[in-house]
Amino acid sequence: MNEDLKLKDWLNENRARGTRFLQRLVQEKSTRGNESSAQAIIIEKCRKLGLALDIWEIGDEELLKHPAYCSDRKDYSGNPNVVAVLKGKGDGKSIILNGHIDVVPEGDINDWTDDPFSGHIQEGKMYGRGTTDMKGGTAALLLALEAIIASNIKLKGDVIFQSVIEEESGGAGTLAAVLRGYQADGAIIPEPTNMKVFPKQQGSMWFRVSVKGKSAHGGTRYEGINAIEKSMLVIEGLQQLERVRNARIDDPLYENIPIPVPVNIGKIKSGDWPSSVPDIAIIEGRIGVAPHERMEDVEKELEAAIDEVCVKDGWLSENIPSIEWFGGRWQPGNLESDHPLITTVGKAFERVTNKEAIIEASPWGTDGGILSNVGHTPVVVIGPGVTASAHDANEYIFLDDVFEAAEVIALSIVSWCGMVEE
Numbered sequence: 244m245n246e247d248l249k250l251k252d253w254l255n256e257n258r259a260r261g262t263r264f265l266q267r268l269v270q271e272k273s274t275r276g277n278e279s280s281a282q283a284i285i286i287e288k289c290r291k292l293g294l295a296l297d298i299w300e301i302g303d304e305e306l307l308k309h310p311a312y313c314s315d316r317k318d319y320s321g322n323p324n325v326v327a328v329l330k331g332k333g334d335g336k337s338i339i340l341n342g343h344i345d346v347v348p349e350g351d352i353n354d355w356t357d358d359p360f361s362g363h364i365q366e367g368k369m370y371g372r373g374t375t376d377m378k379g380g381t382a383a384l385l386l387a388l389e390a391i392i393a394s395n396i397k398l399k400g401d402v403i404f405q406s407v408i409e410e411e412s413g414g415a416g417t418l419a420a421v422l423r424g425y426q427a428d429g430a431i432i433p434e435p436t437n438m439k440v441f442p443k444q445q446g447s448m449w450f451r452v453s454v455k456g457k458s459a460h461g462g463t464r465y466e467g468i469n470a471i472e473k474s475m476l477v478i479e480g481l482q483q484l485e486r487v488r489n490a491r492i493d494d495p496l497y498e499n500i501p502i503p504v505p506v507n508i509g510k511i512k513s514g515d516w517p518s519s520v521p522d523i524a525i526i527e528g529r530i531g532v533a534p535h536e537r538m539e540d541v542e543k544e545l546e547a548a549i550d551e552v553c554v555k556d557g558w559l560s561e562n563i564p565s566i567e568w569f570g571g572r573w574q575p576g577n578l579e580s581d582h583p584l585i586t587t588v589g590k591a592f593e594r595v596t597n598k599e600a601i602i603e604a605s606p607w608g609t610d611g612g613i614l615s616n617v618g619h620t621p622v623v624v625i626g627p628g629v630t631a632s633a634h635d636a637n638e639y640i641f642l643d644d645v646f647e648a649a650e651v652i653a654l655s656i657v658s659w660c661g662m663v664e665e
Contacts, residue, residue, distance in 0.1 A: 246662065247594060249394040250653045254386060254646050261649070262369070262642055264288065265382040266362035269371040273344050278322040278408045281344050281378075285325050285406045288385055292392055294327035294404065301408070301419035309422065311617050313413040313572040324416050325406040326425060329388060335399025335661035339430035339620060340388070340652070341417060341610055342381035343410030346373035347634050354636035368639040375628030379640040380433025380648065381406060383627055387653035400660030403427055410610050413571040417610035421618035429584040429659060430620045433648060434609050435628030435640075438592065442585050442623055443496055444605040445504060446532030446575030446612055450545060451525060451567040452477055454559075458522035467520035468558050471513050474524035477564060480552035481506050481528070484545060492533060496580075496604035503604070504531030506545075534577035534604065542568060574612025576605075578621050584659070588623050591654035595647060606630070625651070 254261070264284075273281035282298075289296055302319040306312055325344075331337070349359035349372045357363045359372045369379075384404060391398070403425055407416030434441075454474040459467025485506040497503040506528060513524035532541050546566055553559040578585065580602075589600040605611075607630070611622035627644035 246394065246396055246657060247654065249396070250390045251650060253390045253393050254650055258646060261382065261386050261646065262364070264385070265369060265378060265645060266364070268378045268382060269362040269369065269374055270360050272360050273346055273373065274348055275316070275345055275409070275412060276322060278344050282323055282325050282406060285344065289325070289327035289404065292389055294329055297326040298323045299423070301416060305422055306415065306419050309418060311418055311574060311613060312415060313570065314409060314415045315570065316409065316412065316415070319408070322408055324408060324419055326420060327404045329392070329398065329402040331398045331400040331402070331660055332663050333399060336429065336659050337401040337403065337427040338656060338659050339403045339405060339425065339427040339614065340384040341405045341407065341430055341432045341614065342377055342384055343408070343416065343610065344381065344406050345408050345411050346376065346378070347411050350636060356637055364642070367643060368641055370637060370639045372638055374638050374640040375435045376633035376638070377434050377626065377628070379628050379645045380435065380626035383433050383645050383648040383652055386646070386649035387656060390649065390653050391656060396657060397663035398657065398660040399663055400428070402656060402660060407610065413573065414610045414613045417613045418617060421613060426618050427620050430611070430614050430622045431588065431652060431655065432609055432611050432622060432624045433626030433652065434624050435630050435633055436605070436625050437629050438625060438627065438644065438648060438651070439601045439603050440585060440588055440592070440623060440625050441603060441605040442578035442580065442582065443494070443534040444576035444609050444611050444624060445534065445607055446538060447529050447571070447573045447608045448532065448538060448541065448568060449527065449529055449570040449572070451527045451569055452549065452564050454524045454526065454564045455562040456520065456522045456524065459520040461518035461520060464520050467522070470521045470524035473556070473559060474511065474513065474526055476552055476556055476559065477526060477549060478508055480548050481508065481545070484548040488544070494604060496602065499603060500606050503606070504533050506530050532575045534575045536575060538572065538574070573608025574616045576609070576611040576615045576622055578615070578623065582621055584621050584623050587659050588625055588651070588655045591651045591658060594654055595650045
């Protein structure tokens with residue numbers, strides 16, 4: 244029996260066990276600061292597979308002072324990173340399999356049909372926070388590894404499985420793994436791409452703009468300057484910036500993405516009394532960074548756009564808004580289109596599905612930017628799940644997709660790392 248059939252048969256025979264493993268992961272509420280119980284399940288699985296484990300709490304001085312570190316979290320005690328290595332026999336390429344264990348909060352529980360961490364299964368779907376983003380992908384990684392080991396396939400190159408924390412807040416977990424020395428000839432991140440291949444990833448940054456006004460009584464509002472109204476001018480300037488930036492993008496991998504690098508206004512705070520003219524308005528948002536761009540250049544472009552707004556308004560020209568870059572910063576990723584890792588993953592996808600792989604650019608950031616820019620490891624993002632389901636109430640994943648992803652990833656690993664001939 245050839246290796247393709249061995250892997251496929253093992254995955255088919257172990258669907259119930261693999262589904263239960265994913266369900267256990269989903270049932271652990273691994274929101275920020277609560278990752279330990281889900282990591283314990285990962286550790287248990289890796290020990291059963293006989294992998295060499297490295298478990299550590301991140302947060303040392305090297306991490307906290309690194310230019311790519313952006314989290315406001317300083318205490319990571321009790322919530323470790325987990326890396327598990329399947330050593331190869333030598334003379335093969337190495338690969339990192341990177342998944343994040345943290346999930347975003349569940350939001351309004353009344354919007355959920357079932358408990359957000361139920362792992363409820365219905366009509367071929369598993370529901371729960373993190374099913375798509377990205378415990379389904381992490382389960383696929385471990386199923387792929389287990390299928391290889393159980394099928395007695397010996398690899399030449401090393402496989403480095405990573406279950407990291409803090410991806411949703413900027414990637415501190417993956418950065419810590421890079422700084423610990425984990426690099427490879429290639430990496431796969433199974434974020435929810437609906438099994439499309441993403442060699443390029445949008446980066447992003449959070450910004451805060453504070454717009455000054457002048458307070459007054461609402462009855463004589465003409466004696467004040469309304470900060471909300473002035474902030475509207477700033478928002479119009481940011482919308483124009485978005486149009487200008489996206490008009491420049493001609494990369495065919497963004498063909499099906501309406502806004503490749505969005506400028507999103509996510510939060511506005513202003514005023515404390517309906518009958519008063521507000522004297523401050525604070526805008527917080529996110530700006531996308533194209534794969535080929537430097538983050539510092541994008542910062543300057545946004546700042547210049549706000550300067551241009553101020554030049555056209557008498558009040559703002561004398562009361563220039565302050566701009567702060569804070570919080571999450573996701574590095575962009577840009578893998579050349581002819582890289583052998585893309586070919587390897589694409590061929591594996593075709594062997595499993597009998598369809599040609601769809602190659603696009605990611606509309607959101609991943610830890611791939613840190614792996615590629617800081618760790619100098621080429622990255623392909625491909626995984627089960629639909630992006631639209633991520634972060635939403637009643638998040639779900641098709642179980643068939645998890646096992647299909649596991650098969651594609653297993654074949655990719657064998658092809659990339661090389662197989663020892665008996």
